[in-house]
Amino acid sequence: MNLKRWMTLFWKTLLAGSIAAIVAGVLLQFGSGIIKFKGPADYLFYLVILFGYGLMVSVYSQLGFFAYMILNYTAIGVFPKKVWQYIQLVLAVLALLEVMFFRSFVGKENSQISDLVVGISILVVAIVVAYFKAKATNPTAWIPTIFFMTAITIVELVGGLKIGVNNATVFILVPLIVCNAYQILILHKVLNAKKS
Template sequence: MNLKNWMYLFWTTLAVGAAGSLIVGLLMQWTDTLDMNGATDILVNIAVLLGVGAMVSVYSQMGFFAYLMLNYMGNGVFSRRTWQYIQLGLAVLAWLELMFFRLFVGREGKGTSDIIFGVILLVIAVGVAYFKVKMTHSSAWIPTLFFMTAFTILEIVGVLKIGVDQATLWIAAPLIACNAYQILILHRVLKPQNTYKPPQQQGLVNE
């Protein structure tokens, strides 16, 4: 990935995060009937929502590049099939940690809220993986599921510890949107500088 492609990915992901935070934040404030005293309050509120979304997008990008490095090392150390099994196992463990282990082992979970969030995240991860496979190759199924579940849960665990559903929704929505956008756009960002290779040899382009 050259600097031009990285800058494109950075700024577009920044826009996705800011837009996601703005939309979710305004919807939450609308349901709470928040009072705004004049145009200044409205502009400041919008600026705060956009700023939080931008910071969430940067956090998401840090996680995404950590995933790319982990995936690169995993493919180098293990066989392709073994590394996929490892990713699948880690994804399942992260999902169980979110929905059950935090509640029954760590006594940190919120029961119903964690289960609902876990189910929603799984549905989104499967949907993103489906579209990724449609755009690339069937080998992208497990890596996409792994990133969308394990890394998203790892990134959001700090907010989950706060135990406030509104805070979780405000941060999780743009974070998931940024993660989904990055994994779906990756092969398009890398394609200009790579000639076509068979799916088994494309590595991170398809994954």
């Protein structure tokens, strides 16, 4: 990867995160109506805030993506390929179990249903993204994509889970998932990898 390709990935991921944040923010606003707008200027200001928030979340997502790339590169050098795949699978399952029961058992809060919905949503999106990634590249992409879309997304989401508000969790999760999915799906094109 050269600097030009990385900058293209960077800017497109920023755009994806901003669009996802605007869509999530507008849908949450119309669904719950938590903010009372006084005029058109308030609507415009709200959209600007959503756009900026999307930029921030996309940068956070990119940090997680490059952390995963470094982890993957290091682990491939340390473990045999099959062992690293099993480790990723186990870590993905553990991350899903943690998010599904995080606030209910550790935090002593009654949010088990919302945590299950978040965990199942992440898993479903991970499976869909892994399917398209494997179809675009090769079948060995399944486990790394599942790991990235579950474990890394959940690590990035932990701060949002600690807030303890369902709307805040959704507001953080949607741009994160969109950015992570975009980055993992486009990576082989950025690197000019040929289909195996």
